[in-house]
Amino acid sequence: MHRKAKIIATVGPACSSPERLRKLIRAGVDVFRLNFSHGTHQSHRATVRNIRRISAQLHIPVGIMQDLQGPKIRTGATEGGNPIELKAGKKLVITTYHASNFVKARYIIAFTQSGATANLIAKYRPGSRVLAFTPYEEVVRRLKLTWGVTPMRMLPISNVDELIGALEKELLTRKLARRGDRLAILTGAPILERGHTSLLKLHEVKG
Secondary structure, three states, X not given: OOOOOOOEEEOOOOOOOHHHHHHHHHHOOOEEEEEOOOOOHHHHHHHHHHHHHHHHHHOOOOEEEEEOOOOOOOOOOOHHHOOOOOOOOOOOOOOOOOOOOOOOOOEEXXXXXXXXXXXXXXXXXXOOEEEEEXXXXXXXXXXXXXXXEEEEEOOOOOOHHHHHHHHHHHHHHOOOOOOOOEEEEEEOXXXXXXXXXXXXXXXXXXX
């Protein structure tokens, strides 16, 4: 059974030993949270190394979340370079881009180099299950934190037709899809170029 919710475990003194970390990963933890308001950089570094080592041994990708102090929102450059004055009761819209909602697709599939496409889709809680394929293990780890996204690693492919064929084969091999399933595939063009999503392909699994 697929679960969209992610399991996040805060690592503290009671569960930072390699034995405890191994048990937590086997129990289904998706992401370990490290609270940098406590502990030292040396202790956190050791924990990160243990998590990475055990994750590799078990062949189970796990994300690591660094929790820093403060609530801070960095907006980037504002229009005209002018500051925005916030007033009580005034609505501030931070997210303005929308992901398409393909309700008739069994899966929304993002072939992503950085994870940004999958993160954008997940923000809008689509009804279809989101699968994210990437060539990079570190992107798989980061996406373990993202709601509703199942991240998987696959070899880099630069041709769109080859990519669709490889995705279909991967889904059939993993028994995630069957003949007739509809897929909404999102990627960039060129595929291996980071920083943009410019191609939407609607595809029906041939089997």
